[in-house]
Every structure is written in structure tokens, then in C-alpha cells.
Amino acid sequence: MRSLVWFRGKDLRVADHGPLAEAAASGEVLPLFVLDPYFFEPARARELPHRMQFLRDSLLALEANLARLGSRLQVVPGRSVEVVARLAALWKVDQVLAHRWVEPFAQERDRRVAAALEREGIAFRLFEGTTLLPPGSVRNGQDAMFRVFTPFSRSCAVKLDAGSLRPAPRALPPWPADVPQPGVPVPSLQELGLDRNPLLLPGGEKAARARLKAFVQGPLADYGGDRDRMDRPGTSRLGADIKFGTLSVRTVWQAAATAGDTARPFLNELLWREFSHHLLAEWPELLERPFRAGFTGFPWREDEATWRAWTEGRTGYPVVDAAARQLLAEGFVHNRARMVAASFLTKHLLLDYRRGEAHYLRWLTDGDWAPNNAGWQWSAGCGCDAQPWFRIFNPLAQGLKFDPEGAYVKRWVPELAELPASQVHEPWKAPEALRRRLDYPGPIVDHALARARFLATAKDHLARPEA
Numbered sequence: 001m002r003s004l005v006w007f008r009g010k011d012l013r014v015a016d017h018g019p020l021a022e023a024a025a026s027g028e029v030l031p032l033f034v035l036d037p038y039f040f041e042p043a044r045a046r047e048l049p050h051r052m053q054f055l056r057d058s059l060l061a062l063e064a065n066l067a068r069l070g071s072r073l074q075v076v077p078g079r080s081v082e083v084v085a086r087l088a089a090l091w092k093v094d095q096v097l098a099h100r101w102v103e104p105f106a107q108e109r110d111r112r113v114a115a116a117l118e119r120e121g122i123a124f125r126l127f128e129g130t131t132l133l134p135p136g137s138v139r140n141g142q143d144a145m146f147r148v149f150t151p152f153s154r155s156c157a158v159k160l161d162a163g164s165l166r167p168a169p170r171a172l173p174p175w176p177a178d179v180p181q182p183g184v185p186v187p188s189l190q191e192l193g194l195d196r197n198p199l200l201l202p203g204g205e206k207a208a209r210a211r212l213k214a215f216v217q218g219p220l221a222d223y224g225g226d227r228d229r230m231d232r233p234g235t236s237r238l239g240a241d242i243k244f245g246t247l248s249v250r251t252v253w254q255a256a257a258t259a260g261d262t263a264r265p266f267l268n269e270l271l272w273r274e275f276s277h278h279l280l281a282e283w284p285e286l287l288e289r290p291f292r293a294g295f296t297g298f299p300w301r302e303d304e305a306t307w308r309a310w311t312e313g314r315t316g317y318p319v320v321d322a323a324a325r326q327l328l329a330e331g332f333v334h335n336r337a338r339m340v341a342a343s344f345l346t347k348h349l350l351l352d353y354r355r356g357e358a359h360y361l362r363w364l365t366d367g368d369w370a371p372n373n374a375g376w377q378w379s380a381g382c383g384c385d386a387q388p389w390f391r392i393f394n395p396l397a398q399g400l401k402f403d404p405e406g407a408y409v410k411r412w413v414p415e416l417a418e419l420p421a422s423q424v425h426e427p428w429k430a431p432e433a434l435r436r437r438l439d440y441p442g443p444i445v446d447h448a449l450a451r452a453r454f455l456a457t458a459k460d461h462l463a464r465p466e467a
């Protein structure tokens, strides 16, 4: 049996990799990664600098890991819908193996690849593995997808024994002598038109394992209390590893689960990720429209000046501005700050959540369609949430509670460094003379007025007969 193992950006590892393990157990293994211009065209790569740097690190590491096992990753430029079937035929493989993605555009890609392979008489097998459980497999009593997280998570817990992980193969067969090797080197950052950003976490399986180990041995024990503190390194920072699959999510689950009860709050967050993937698998249109149908056609405002202030971190609300600047600088934003910033964009500024969603997808290293969409819809009030749509985060109260000394704000908004903790979240209360020196804008909207505006707009919109 000769198998083409198609690595495709959510599974850049050799451990707990179903397609690789299966191929290795059944004969010859031909690993492939396609440099699709959709991501690797320099103009496009420059739009996604953080993800591309992490992806490139991870690809280099995968290439080295496969070489260490005796194999060779072919990195081939072209459109995957064309390259995969062409190489599968040229290489005379019996089957193409890959991991399933849930995104509708990925499913369309897979339909086209499957059709092209079928014409060549080659089997195409998709494996589960980007989620803990197969999307579609967690159902309520009516055999429907859950619309609320808590019962979904309970139902997952019943099904989740996660099984044993598949270790990396001990060795892989060498590249067959009669098979051409059209691969090119992994493009350099320079070829992609990017400069290395030293603030990004390094990609690759080894770095990911080290992060997982450090988290399980350290912050995991206090995660339940610390996870909301923007000023503490209390979360795992494994988002990009899980997104790019340098760790399988099952590996993360199992490593944390060994800690017993203290791991529960962390495992619960992995289930939020799970939920977002299962939602998107069930309702692929979620990337285009709100989960709560009543929000369709919502009268979001068009306002370039406030949009720019939000993206550049100059709204005059310190936590919102810290989040905006952290995103651009290091491709990461603390979850609590993501929620505050997203709520502010949609509710205080009344700007379309889809703009924020696209901005985050562009700049987050862990940017991933399902959890990003779910996070934005949840924050905008139109998503899958047991809470009513009219909850509105108060950025000041959030700052005081989850960044009490102002350390998070001061790190990302250094203009406020000289303010005492008591004023850092409300710089407008600083003495006049000090305020003038700060080079920091006043609030671009008044919290109470903005809150009332959102509530009135949403109430009106949701009162329409068709809503």
C-alpha cells in the first residue's frame, strides 16, 4: 500500500497523527504539504504575518521531524485542489489520507479533491483529530445539535475517554526511489515579504510540547482563579499550537486531565473550543450570518474614525486599547481582553462584529474560524449564549476587577505608566496637568450613552415582526 499523507496546516506534527500512523502501518508513506497561494502568495502572507510566521516555524519543524524518522516532506507550490490529485496520480499512490476540517470552504475544497481523486481511481480518507470528538457526534435527546454550551459539555464529558494517543511512528519508510520529488524548500520569511517578529511564540512540535509541559507543571493548578487575570500569565498560551496542530487537542486534554479535579476549568475551555467546531459543522452558514436570526440585518454603523481608533488602540478606554495594541504587537490577546474589546466594538461603537472578526482572524496567531466566529458572535450578543443579548461589558469595571494594579494596561499603553493603579483605568480622572502630559485620548464615547444607544437599537431591531 502506498499512501500520500496530506498535511494541511491544522496537523503539523508527527505524534498522535491518525493519517501518518495509519499510512506507516500499511506500507509506503509520501508526506506532502501544498504551498497554496491563498496563504503563501507574498501579498496574502503579508496580510497574515503572525499566523504565517508560526506556520512557517511549524513546517520547518515538521520537515525536520519527518527527516529524522527517515522520510521526507515534499513542499509543493500550487492550488491544493489541483496539486493533490496530480501528484497522487504521478506518484501512483493507492490512497490520500488527511485530517477533516469543519469550515465550509474547506469542505468544498475536500469535495473537489475527492472528485478529482475519484477520477484517478484513488481513495481519499479523512480522519478525525482536529477536535476531541467527531463534529456531529454529540447530540441531544432529539438527536439534534445542542444550542447551549453546558448540556453540550456534559454530553461530551460522558463520551470523552479520549482513548489512547497514537505515538509518533518509530521510523518511516524512505522516499521510494522511483517516485519524483518535486518539492521546494519551505519559503523564507523574506520570500514571503515578512520580517521576523520576536514577540511571537515559536512554532513547531517541540516548542509546543515544552509549553504544554510548563503549563501543566505550573499555571494549571491555579488556572481556575487566574485565567481571567489579564495581568498574570495564568493561561496556557497553547492556542496557536492547537490551531496549527503542533499538539493534538487530545494530547492537551490528556496531559491536563492527569492533574485531576484542578484541571476542570481548563478542560472546560477546551470544550468551548469543541463547541465552536461542532456548531460550525452543524450550521456552516454561521461564518456569514448571526446565530440568533433576529440579529439578521442589524443596523450596524459605518464609521471609519471610530473603527480606526479601535484598531489602533486609541479609544481612550485603557483595556480596549491595550487589547488592540497587544494584538498587533504579539498576535495574542488575553481572553478577557478579547471579550471586553469585542463587546466595546459591537456594543459601544455599534460597529459590525464581522469587521472585528476579520481583523482578529488576520492578526491573531491562534486565529481560527470556528472559535473566532463563536467568540465574536457571543460578544456581539447574536451568538450562542445562555445569557441574554443585553449584557454589556463595562470596560472600566472589567479593568478594575481583572487588572487591579493596571499592569496589563501599562505594558501595552505605556503612555499611562506614570498613573497610579487607582487611575490607570480611568485616566480621565487624573489631575488636569498630568492628563495633558499623557498623550492619551479622552474616551471616544461615553459609556452610559453608548450602552443606552445599543440597548435601544437592539430592542427596536428585535421587535420587528420578522425577528
Ligand SMILES: Cc1cc2nc3c(=O)[nH]c(=O)nc-3n(C[C@H](O)[C@H](O)[C@H](O)COP(=O)(O)OP(=O)(O)OC[C@H]3O[C@@H](n4cnc5c(N)ncnc54)[C@H](O)[C@@H]3O)c2cc1C
Residues within 6 Å of the ligand: 227, 235, 236, 237, 238, 239, 240, 242, 243, 269, 270, 272, 273, 274, 276, 333, 334, 335, 336, 338, 339, 342, 360, 361, 364, 366, 367, 368, 369, 371, 372, 373, 375, 376, 379
Ligand atoms: C472575540 C474573541 C475571539 C476569539 N478568537 C479565537 C480564535 O481565533 N482562536 C481561538 O483558538 N480562540 C479564540 N477565542 C477564544 C479564546 O480567547 C482563546 O482561545 C484563548 O484566549 C487562547 O489563549 P490560551 O491558549 O492561553 O487559552 P487557555 O485559557 O489556556 O485555553 C486553552 C485552550 O482552550 C481553547 N479555548 C479557551 N477559551 C476558549 C473559548 N472561549 N472559545 C473557544 N476555545 C477556547 C483554546 O484552544 C485555548 O488555547 C476568541 C475569544 C473571543 C472572545
